[in-house]
Amino acid sequence: MIVVMKVGSGDKEIAGVVKRIESAGLKAHVSQGVERTIIGVVGQIFPELEGMLEMLSGVDEVIRVSKPYKLSSREFHPLDTTVKVGGITIGGKEIVVMAGPCAVESEQQLLETARAVKAAGATILRGGAFKPSTSPYHFRGLGEPGLELLAQVKKEVGLPVITEVMSSSEVELVARYADILQIGARNMQNFNLLEEVGKTGKPVMLKRGLSATVQEWLLAAEYVLAQGNEQLMLCERGIRTFETYTRNTMDISVIPIIEKVSHLPIIADPSHGTGKWYLVIPMALAAVAAGADGIMVEVHPNPDLALKDGAQSLTFANFHQLMSQLKSVAEAVGRRLANPSIKVKS
Ligand code: PEP
Ligand code: MN
DSSP, X not given: OEEEEOTTOOHHHHHHHXXXXXXXXXXXXXXXXXXXXXXXXXXXXXXXXXXXXXXXTTEEEEEOOOSSOOTTBTTTOOSOOOEEETTEEETSSEEXXXXXXXXXXXXXXXXXXXXXXXXXXXXXXXXXXXXXXXXXXXXXXXXXXXXXXXXXXXXXXXXXXXXXXXXXXXXXXXXXXOSEEEEOGGGTTOHHHHHHHHHHOSOEEEEOOTTOOHHHHHHXXXXXXXXXXXXXXXXXXXXXXSOOSSSSBOOTTXXXXXXXXXXXXXXXXXXXXXXXXXXXXXXXXXXXXXXXXXXXXXXXXXXXXXXXXXXXXXXXXXXXXXXXXXXXXXXXXXXXXXXXXXXXXX
């Protein structure tokens, strides 16, 4: 349920509505727009509530929200959310590019890649230290030494870092090193983990589950938001369909859908979305044309030798090509690439 306040209603009226909601044992979520204030009601709503709130001073109308997700919905929060990382704003006019290897393998691999992607215009360095792996016999990441390498390279190159956290018990550790905590597709419905990353207050990127519907995805987002952490963005990374030609099916249409139903920024990951390096550039361009706020792509100095996801990793030359094409597409849709020359605190 949302309470739409009258244009010009003041703090006193807003406080009155909040008090009424809280005294009914519910939570009020105030969203101040340019003209109007909207108050979202979260909790077990009872039938009499609508009438009770309608009577209060300053209230224009009370609308029932049919969708089960609330804090992540645009109805509750009409203005776009922006996520702030190391001087960059995600979800505004600028398109952010997160690039780097699938997995951190060595100092040389990470440093070389970070320098190359930064020179080509990337804004955030990606790299997994804790890697989800379908097979227990494959490379599962360097663990904490991988996080240390990320911190060292971040300092040397000057790019904020995003890295995955896989379990609740590792949230504190990963949060010490990461500027953005990534929740991987396989963990989208690990509700305890979602609550833990919510509690950190740090920026979080929530990837779409392998077979998750939009509703399931936004309900997962709700777990992070419910902890009071609004520094959240979503990431489309392909879904499982009948098609086996590609690793996953990149759902470009979900980008404008998310923009319509949610206020959260949406990032696209065409590397996992396709599994094939030669599809990464066209899908990245399509994602930005469709309204994505950023892209995440895997880049490796030598994809043939990558310990993970080499087949979907771009070479430095291909990444360079992607960036120049992306600039034109961003401009064609009234956006621009984020400036990589940002300052990062070590
Ligand atoms: C990754 O980004 O390296 C990753 C494992 O992604 P996903 O969770 O989308 O498979
Ligand atoms: Mn990967």
